[in-house]
Amino acid sequence: MSTEILDPVAEAEEAAPSRRGLRKIGLLGWVSIAVIAVALLLAILGPIVRPFDPNLSDLSFANVGPFGSHLLGFDGQGRDVLSRIMVGARSTVLGAAFVALIAVAIGTSLAIATAWFGGKFDASVSAGLDVIFAFPGILLAVVAAAVFGPSLFSAGLALAIAYSPYVARVLRGAALKERAMTYIAALEVQGFGAWRLCFRHLLPNISSLIVAQGTILFGFAMVDLAAISFLGLGVQSPQADWGVMVSDGKTSLLQGYPIVSLTAVICIVAVVAAVSFLGERLDASSKDVLR
Amino acid sequence: MLRFIARRGAMLVATLLVASFAIYGALYLAPGSPIAALTGGRTVPPEVMAQLEARYHLNEPFLTRYWIWLTSALRGDLGESIPLHEQVSTLIAQRIGVTISLVLLTSVIIIVVGVGLGIVGALGRGTVDTGVLFASTVSAALPAFAAAVILQFVFGVMLGWFPVLGTGDGFVDGLRHLTLPALALAATSVALVTRVTRTAVREELGREHVQTAISRGLPWSGVVQRHVLRNAAIPITTVVGITIASLIALAAIVETAFGLNGLGAYLVQAAQNKDFAVVQGISLVLVFAFVITNVVIDIAYALLDPRVTLGSRAQ
Numbered sequence: 001m002s003t004e005i006l007d008p009v010a011e012a013e014e015a016a017p018s019r020r021g022l023r024k025i026g027l028l029g030w031v032s033i034a035v036i037a038v039a040l041l042l043a044i045l046g047p048i049v050r051p052f053d054p055n056l057s058d059l060s061f062a063n064v065g066p067f068g069s070h071l072l073g074f075d076g077q078g079r080d081v082l083s084r085i086m087v088g089a090r091s092t093v094l095g096a097a098f099v100a101l102i103a104v105a106i107g108t109s110l111a112i113a114t115a116w117f118g119g120k121f122d123a124s125v126s127a128g129l130d131v132i133f134a135f136p137g138i139l140l141a142v143v144a145a146a147v148f149g150p151s152l153f154s155a156g157l158a159l160a161i162a163y164s165p166y167v168a169r170v171l172r173g174a175a176l177k178e179r180a181m182t183y184i185a186a187l188e189v190q191g192f193g194a195w196r197l198c199f200r201h202l203l204p205n206i207s208s209l210i211v212a213q214g215t216i217l218f219g220f221a222m223v224d225l226a227a228i229s230f231l232g233l234g235v236q237s238p239q240a241d242w243g244v245m246v247s248d249g250k251t252s253l254l255q256g257y258p259i260v261s262l263t264a265v266i267c268i269v270a271v272v273a274a275v276s277f278l279g280e281r282l283d284a285s286s287k288d289v290l291r
Numbered sequence: 292m293l294r295f296i297a298r299r300g301a302m303l304v305a306t307l308l309v310a311s312f313a314i315y316g317a318l319y320l321a322p323g324s325p326i327a328a329l330t331g332g333r334t335v336p337p338e339v340m341a342q343l344e345a346r347y348h349l350n351e352p353f354l355t356r357y358w359i360w361l362t363s364a365l366r367g368d369l370g371e372s373i374p375l376h377e378q379v380s381t382l383i384a385q386r387i388g389v390t391i392s393l394v395l396l397t398s399v400i401i402i403v404v405g406v407g408l409g410i411v412g413a414l415g416r417g418t419v420d421t422g423v424l425f426a427s428t429v430s431a432a433l434p435a436f437a438a439a440v441i442l443q444f445v446f447g448v449m450l451g452w453f454p455v456l457g458t459g460d461g462f463v464d465g466l467r468h469l470t471l472p473a474l475a476l477a478a479t480s481v482a483l484v485t486r487v488t489r490t491a492v493r494e495e496l497g498r499e500h501v502q503t504a505i506s507r508g509l510p511w512s513g514v515v516q517r518h519v520l521r522n523a524a525i526p527i528t529t530v531v532g533i534t535i536a537s538l539i540a541l542a543a544i545v546e547t548a549f550g551l552n553g554l555g556a557y558l559v560q561a562a563q564n565k566d567f568a569v570v571q572g573i574s575l576v577l578v579f580a581f582v583i584t585n586v587v588i589d590i591a592y593a594l595l596d597p598r599v600t601l602g603s604r605a606q
Contacts, residue, residue, distance in 0.1 A: 130302075131309045134582045136540035139574060143314070146562035146570040147321045223434040227544050230436045231559050246440055250548075254455060258444045265437040273432035 029281060032274035039271045042089035043097075052080040054087040054240045066259075075249055075260040085263060088240035093271065095152050095235075096222035102160035103221075104214045107167025112198050114168070115175035126172075129165040137162035137224055145233035152225075152241075155234040159224055167213050174206045208286035215279035219272045226268050242268050295593060303586050310578045311364070314571050315357050321567075330373050339373075369572035374564060379572035382557070387576070389458055389553035390542055392465070396473040397480075398535045405481040406527060409488020413496065414515070423485065431482035435541055439475035439548035446471060456550040472549045476541060480534035487530040491523040498522075525595055532588030539581050 051069060058078040066073040072081035110129070114122040137159050144158035145151075178184065179202065187197055203210075228234040229243030237244055242264045249260025321327075330343070351359070363369075369379035412423030433441070447455030453471050495501060496519055504514045543555025550556070554573050561569035 131306055134306050134310045134578055134585075135313075136537065136577075136581060138543065139540045139577055139581075142543065142558055142562050143317055143570060143574055146565060146567060147317050150563065227434060227436050231544060231547050233559065233562055243436075246436060250440065250443075253440060253444050254448060256448055258448070261440045262444070265440055268434070269432050269437055272434070276432070 028277060032277045035270050035274035036278070039089060039093050039267075039274075042086055043093035044090075046086035046089045050083040050086040052083040054079060054083040055238060056080070072263055073259055075245075075252065077248075081245075081260055081263060084240040084245060085242070085267060088242045088245055088264070089267075091152055091229075091235050091239070092222065092226060092242040092268070095156055095225050096218055099156045099160045099163070099221035099225065100214050100218040102157075103163035103217055104167055104210060106160065106164040107213070108171055108203075108210055110164065110168040111171035111175050112202060114172055115179045116194060116198060116202075129168055132162065132165045135162060137220075138227065141224070141228050142231075142233060145228070150233040150236065152229075152235045155225060155228045156221075159221055159228075163217055163220065167217065170213055171206060171209060174209050175202060178202050178205050208282070212279060212282035212286045215275060215282055219275040219279060222268065222272050222275070292593070296590060299586050299589055303582060306582055307579060310582065311361055311575060312357060314574050314578070315360055318567060318571070319353075335373065343373075364572075364575060369575070370568040372561075372566050372569050374566055379568050382569060383554065383572060383576060386552055386554050386557050389551055390546070390555060393469055393472055393476065393542055393546065393551065393553060394535070394538050396466075396469050397476045397538055398531075400473055400477040401480045401484055401534060402531060404477070405484030405531070406488050408481075409485040409527075410492055410520070412485065412489045413492035420489075423489065427482040427485040427489075429482075430478045431486075433478045435475055435479065435544045436548055438478040439472070439545055442471045442475050443549070458550075458552050468549075468551070472545045472551060475548070476538060476545045480538070483534055484527070484530055488523070488527050491526045492519060495519040495523045525592070528595055529588065529592055532584070532591065536581055536584040536588065539577055539584065 056079060058074075060078065072085065075081055075084065110125060114125050140162045141155045141158040144154040148154040184197060184201065187201065225234060226241075226243030226246070229241050230247045232247065235241035235244050237248065245264035246261050246268075249258070249262075249264065252258070253261045335343075360370075367380050369383070371377065372379055372382060375382065408423050408427070412420045412427075415423075430438075443455045446452045454468050455471065458465065458468055498518075501514060501518050504518055505511070540555075542553060543559055545551070546553040546556035547559050554576065558570060558573040558577070561567075561573065
């Protein structure tokens with residue numbers, strides 16, 4: 001990669017293996033994509049296609065195992081577990097997706113702005129981000145729950161703010177490299193404005209890294225949001241949510257009926273594992289492209 | 292070196308100031324007046340109200356109020372829990388021991404199991420290495436609360452080996468009560484440390500000086516101890532430090548899951564009860580612990596690795 005002459009053919013050949021690498025994701029990659037697709041489908045359609053009312057409680061069925069059309073049985077309050085899993089996918093999966101989206105939006109804007117302006121602006125923003133690093137995401141979410149009352153919204157917002165410095169740090173490096181490229185300088189000399197350069201040229205060129213960071217954050221967000229709902233500081237109890245279900249099912253689990261908590265745990269772990277596997281793959285291939 | 296420590300110290304103080312400011316300012320973000328936030332909407336007798344107004348110096352400017360709060364917090368006076376009528380510092384002192392023991396025990400597990408498995412995976416080939424990789428991949432995907440629930444069911448309910456709730460009395464019983472929580476808290480971190488250790492040791496094994504030492508016929512164990520592990524120690528120390536710092540906040544999840552009477556579980560409870568003085572006090576303690584641990588890691592890293600350029604002179 002030390003050749004100084006820009007040879008488009010050589011460049012295309014260099015980029016090719018990573019693109020092929022993305023296509024060749026192997027069996028595990030396809031399984032991951034399938035798991036994520038099912039989770040997204042459930043998140044969108046779950047509340048519509050659920051077989052039973054997720055909040056209909058019949059105590060005479062409390063902790064009754066699977067039978068007939070109740071494929072996963074009932075929880076400690078006699079509610080249909082399968083329906084609750086299907087409905088709970090919405091807040092768990094879409095909640096995490098929104099957290100990742102917001103964090104990526106904030107982080108990307110900060111990264112591009114600091115890389116573009118540099119100097120004192122860069123130094124002061126980076127110092128500010130270091131301070132946010134001093135707050136672990138979970139702690140910020142707990143404080144947010146105390147201030148604004150426990151809800152998915154306050155927990156999600158706190159997590160998005162806590163994650164944005166990570167995105168900003170990773171992307172700032174890539175944006176700085178891109179900023180220093182000759183084509184940017186050439187376009188600047190031709191009189192193109194900063195907005196146009198950032199949005200039309202800089203942003204698309206680091207987009208693969210942005211997508212990878214977003215995917216990785218999506219996994220983190222799902223774990224942390226579920227943990228906060230498990231603590232009772234996120235989604236509130238009667239509402240179905242995977243994190244809430246883990247904590248709702250704990251009483252039954254300690255009495256020897258684990259299906260409620262374990263089903264929710266398996267759903268969370270499966271989606272998180274799939275997302276982080278895919279995220280690491282995307283990250284590796286995006287770094288190949290950017291190099 | 293002294294200049295490096297001084298610069299990190301200055302950054303530490305700045306970070307702590309801003310963090311404490313944010314924690315204090317959060318009170319004013321809450322809907323309603325700060326007094327309403329402190330009482331959590333409870334009706335309190337007028338004399339308590341007057342006491343609170345005097346305590347929080349509400350007739351002073353905001354920055355003065357913050358300064359008074361911070362200086363009294365540094366003297367150990369974190370205010371009073373309104374629902375419990377007790378000093379926040381007393382409430383923290385009663386619970387901090389559980390959290391410290393939990394984090395210490397978890398750290399020991401992370402270091403022993405994580406580094407141990409990493410070395411075993413890197414030195415052993417074939418089945419051993421595949422096993423280590425598989426185990427670390429599985430445990431990396433287990434969030435603390437999921438690990439807690441699974442451990443409670445398997446070792447508490449099914450096998451009955453360990454208690455699933457509560458703190459226990461005395462050292463041995465306490466340790467028994469802390470075993471499952473520490474394992475749950477360690478699950479993700481052990482996987483991370485194992486992976487980093489495995490990669491670091493592998494990398495050192497492939498280096499020329501190691502290959503030379505082996506080809507000269509030096510004893511294998513000596514080569515591993517002297518040349519491989521010593522050099523691999525640098526990335527391992529960093530990742531161990533970072534994961535241990537992250538335990539400070541994550542302890543809240545495990546403490547709640549296992550009904551341990553620690554700081555984190557109490558923070559969660561206080562957030563649910565809107566006991567704002569307690570939330571502020573514990574957050575302050577946790578953020579201080581987190582930031583200071585990170586600085587200690589930075590300094591340890593600089594001491595360990597002579598190649599680290601101290602400060603930004605290298606640029």
